[in-house]
Amino acid sequence: MTEYSIERIREQFPILNQQVNNRPLVYLDNAASNQKPNAVVDCISNYYTSYHANIHRGAHHLAQLATEAYENARTIIANHLNAHREEIIFTYGTTDGINLVAQTWGRKNLKQGDRIVISGLEHHSNLVPWQMVAEENGCIIDIIPVLSDGTLDMAVYDQLLEKKPKLVAVNQVSNSLGTVNPIGEIISKAKNINACVLIDGAQAVSHFEVDVKQLDCDFYVFSGHKIYGPTGIGVLYGKKAILEAMPAWRGGGEMIKSVSYQSFSVNELPYKFEAGTPNIADGIALGRAIEFVNSLGLNAIRAHENLLTKTATQRLLEVPGMRLIGTAAEKTSVISFLIDGLHPYDVGTLLDQLGVAVRTGHHCTEPLMNALGIPGTIRASFACYNTLKEVDIFIEAVKKASQMLS
């Protein structure tokens, strides 16, 4: 492994090199979406300026180049997750992927009275799709409660499993608190009772290597834009046998083997779930984004992010009235906090004036915020390109904002 050179990394992210409100931008909204290295941006431009064409079935040169690049991205992703090519479905994002599973596997297999277990930490995208199926098919959703430190109450999980749920759907990492959930344990216990397991990896893929075979989950979903790739593209991994047994979702070109005015038959995997012209450019660029993280190494990225997170967490405690939300032992580079008496929106607004971009609000986990009895949090999250210098600026900015508001 080469040395982790933060300068060389930042050179690849020109967006970071700008002033916001006359201050250097400190971008700490990475859990919402991280920035894209030049390699990814150039990959998109290069596609459009040299080999764009609609893919598959095209007998001409550009169509061939575009198809090869797109399918090559699928292979990169498959290798990265330790999956087979046919198990990698291109979606438009995590939300799209979860809805795909809910509307196909879910509507088919979840029957009246069946139970679905999700965690209290879930993003709306891993909650609402299940509420929709549950309402349609008459299922019951059980919630694994969240303890005060932001970890899941695994004792209750064990009890919920006794009710023999058909599905367990949890995130690997909480977007609001950064909690890393024990998905190994969650999956193996669910497998013991033959429950199907979906893992929402949106917040995990930019921090951890993921081996779906070893995890043994049935579905794994993530978004390109959270792993230094473009918006509008995502991945659904599914075990081959399960994908094969699932009905198709979107109908249209490409997902069919044969069509008459009366009926259609479906194409083989993965195309069965990829109706219409796909997001070719961003699919190719997602492959490039994965090569980017692998070039740095996810372990190296995580070590760097851990240093930033630990430093920032300690120094935040210097701020009077500081209240950290989510203090699990295992966390990614997310710090959610509140300051006594101050509204997150006010703090966020002043941080923005100081050039520091954080997110405030419920982070699309409204039920979690209600369970914790808070209106939302201020959330700072670090990526591979953030620096200790930026941690300093962030801390000073929080202090300044806190002063102005008190």
Added chain:
Amino acid sequence: MTEYSIERIREQFPILNQQVNNRPLVYLDNAASNQKPNAVVDCISNYYTSYHANIHRGAHHLAQLATEAYENARTIIANHLNAHREEIIFTYGTTDGINLVAQTWGRKNLKQGDRIVISGLEHHSNLVPWQMVAEENGCIIDIIPVLSDGTLDMAVYDQLLEKKPKLVAVNQVSNSLGTVNPIGEIISKAKNINACVLIDGAQAVSHFEVDVKQLDCDFYVFSGHKIYGPTGIGVLYGKKAILEAMPAWRGGGEMIKSVSYQSFSVNELPYKFEAGTPNIADGIALGRAIEFVNSLGLNAIRAHENLLTKTATQRLLEVPGMRLIGTAAEKTSVISFLIDGLHPYDVGTLLDQLGVAVRTGHHCTEPLMNALGIPGTIRASFACYNTLKEVDIFIEAVKKASQMLS
């Protein structure tokens, strides 16, 4: 209006300026996907290198810039179609848009025994989604037959309307034959019996101005990549009252007003149908693509394309055994043809060797090909940047290929 300067237009499409198999590329696969002007490509790069952030709810500067640009694109599209902002739903493409309507409006309103009218010219994407709903809900699909010249049998359409279909779903322009359908008449007759009307505008938007209010259709869908915009983005227009009455489709972040562990309430239009992080970059770039076509003027583009199409059609008849498929009086710049005794794949392969990119096969209209009793066609289609010189090269290439294969 400024003069139509083909040189100045081509300068904006660097992809066209390349050699394929040692010959200048002649790109005539525009009906599958047209190429992107620099303005669109730069718009994407510029987004990622200067103001990418997750949109909506973000209190910081980059999030604000990104949100404004994305919502501004929505306004550009709304103005272009003469619709209201809330009536413009960003989708991931035509296929995604039609499935959205089929799975929400369709599943809710199409009941056992209800009839759906589609045309015999439909792309699989405007057929399979309806077959799926029809199978689930027990509906009947009626087909408006295609006459030998590639136009619709409007007398049969009148008869089908007597059976009081709930839905009429047709394309404005056939992708395989280029036939321009009389959608004004189709819509007004359908409205007389209160049928809902969906227009698939995928092949229309790069050739015609579209005024959805004047058309009075209920839904209008198209893809960005067919109007000089990026892949992975599309538009669904729907009448406000209908969109409001429709259930949501994808569940997740952004499409909700409020969520508890037990239930959710939906957000207002258009967000109700836009779950999850949208394709921000490509949404913004689609706005730019529409500004591009408007800068040339769709009438000017069409006049230019008509000249190319007319010239090419006449000259193709010089080729022995030439059989034009689709000879409607009103056509866009699509020429589908066969040469007696030759397989389309063979012709396409040799044209590719000669630098000419055409599409061969059934063009995702397999039932139409079967109805016409042909295995597929060779399809050449022109865009704003093609030239009379390229028509020459194309004709010579067809002659050469035909010679080699005979």
Added chain:
Amino acid sequence: MTIEQRQQEIIEEFALFDDWMQKYEHIIELGKELPVISAEYKTDDNIIKGCQSRVWLHAEMLNSGVVHFTADSDAIITKGMIAMMIRVLSDQAPEDIASADLHFVNEIGLHQHLSPTRSNGLLSMIKQMKFYSLAFQAKNNG
């Protein structure tokens, strides 16, 4: 004073500030000084829910024919912005409120707080103020 004169007054006030910090300190001050909305009006009925901060708004028509607003927010910067909105629009004739163009927000460089993307409830609050005014006006004319 007309709505326009009140806007001018605020613009002049803000012209005194050298930097954003003074400006925000002033807004925070205004927020703190905003008269408390009476508890009976701080109800769920009167809530305007932004994602980021919540706003309560109450409107009543006074006998003098002007609309009187009281409001509150859980966020202090939002509250400061509200204070300015009320200063400009409260106790004005409903037709003037309904047609008011609040250009001062732009001119003092705070337009970002009215962006729909902030979802702090402010934009909806202004819509709601105008809506109340139209309703009162209709009732008067009716």
Added chain:
Amino acid sequence: MTIEQRQQEIIEEFALFDDWMQKYEHIIELGKELPVISAEYKTDDNIIKGCQSRVWLHAEMLNSGVVHFTADSDAIITKGMIAMMIRVLSDQAPEDIASADLHFVNEIGLHQHLSPTRSNGLLSMIKQMKFYSLAFQAKNNG
């Protein structure tokens, strides 16, 4: 001749051509010369459906222990490619067919015809040829 020797033969044959046109003329010629598959084998059972062109493939195990292939296509270039595949793989031992690396396609510059994107049925045909060989081999050993 082994599979490898037959591949070398084809590579040398193609080395004679100066340009792509001669190459394709040769493939078209090969397509025309491909022995007709007997009608009884040109059935829907034996069809390999590409989107662009269709391929029919029949395989049988001869008493001599080699696998004999006959095939056809509706497209002449596909047929020419088939002719070469048959020339290389037909009448070889099943284990050799199953493990064959058809590098000649690359070397004569026609790999694009084996791309999955062409969907001309060729790639599936080769898969099917190997699959038959494996099946025959298993039967022999069984």
